[in-house]
Amino acid sequence: MSKYRICPSILNADLANLDLEISRIASESDLLHLDIMDNIFVPNKTFDFPESERIIVTSPIPVDVHLMIADPDQSAAAYARAGAASVTFHFEAAHEVGSTAEAIKSAGARVGLAIKPGTPFSAVADFLPIVDMLLIMTVEPGFGGQAFMADMMPKVSEARHAIDQIPAPDTWLQVDGGVTLETILKAAEAGADTFVAGSAVFRSPEPAAMIVEMKNLLNRGRLL
Numbered sequence: 001m002s003k004y005r006i007c008p009s010i011l012n013a014d015l016a017n018l019d020l021e022i023s024r025i026a027s028e029s030d031l032l033h034l035d036i037m038d039n040i041f042v043p044n045k046t047f048d049f050p051e052s053e054r055i056i057v058t059s060p061i062p063v064d065v066h067l068m069i070a071d072p073d074q075s076a077a078a079y080a081r082a083g084a085a086s087v088t089f090h091f092e093a094a095h096e097v098g099s100t101a102e103a104i105k106s107a108g109a110r111v112g113l114a115i116k117p118g119t120p121f122s123a124v125a126d127f128l129p130i131v132d133m134l135l136i137m138t139v140e141p142g143f144g145g146q147a148f149m150a151d152m153m154p155k156v157s158e159a160r161h162a163i164d165q166i167p168a169p170d171t172w173l174q175v176d177g178g179v180t181l182e183t184i185l186k187a188a189e190a191g192a193d194t195f196v197a198g199s200a201v202f203r204s205p206e207p208a209a210m211i212v213e214m215k216n217l218l219n220r221g222r223l224l
Helices: 015-025 049-058 076-081 099-108 125-130 150-164 185-188 205-221
Strands: 005-008 032-037 063-068 086-090 111-113 135-138 172-176 194-197
Touching: 005 032, 005 205, 015 049, 015 205, 049 063, 049 076, 063 111, 076 086, 076 099, 076 150, 086 099, 086 135, 099 111, 099 125, 099 194, 111 172, 125 150, 135 150, 150 172, 150 185, 185 194, 185 205, 194 205
Parallel strands: 005 194, 032 063, 063 086, 086 111, 111 135, 135 172, 172 194
Antiparallel strands: none
């Protein structure tokens, strides 16, 4: 399995001081997780495209965009063209998964495909060869600070098994929602290698130290 990655979500950061908040975690983060919500696909609204583009352009670390929007087919590639390192869109919202994935990849970003808790892995299994990351939501998308859904771990394990069957795989398996020091090992043991952590990082007195603690915990768990 590839190395573990921690991607702090700025959904739980102090948005009034976003540049400062990002600088506090930049030294230890692998990517910055940027949640885009439109109040249609999920009942919340965050950043519009100009705001997102500014974050992508100014971030000192690569940006992992997570589109929780209706009809991502029309706009996903724009985030890649803006400079995002990875652009993830939801299977449940897309009309043309293959075409949208190709548009993102052609624009220079890694392609992520996300599924909500109610969507089985089998619904997206056939798309694994054309994506670079599968995101399994461990909360219902829309709000930060929710409790980790441990009953998603069999789905994570199923996805890990399928990913491991891909010849020379470089497909990341990400979990998003309720990731804390108490839950991150459960997700890693199920097969996740990329973790979105919001509240646990940005509500910590020392966000960068929390990321280090998470990585140390993961690495200790791998050695056991």
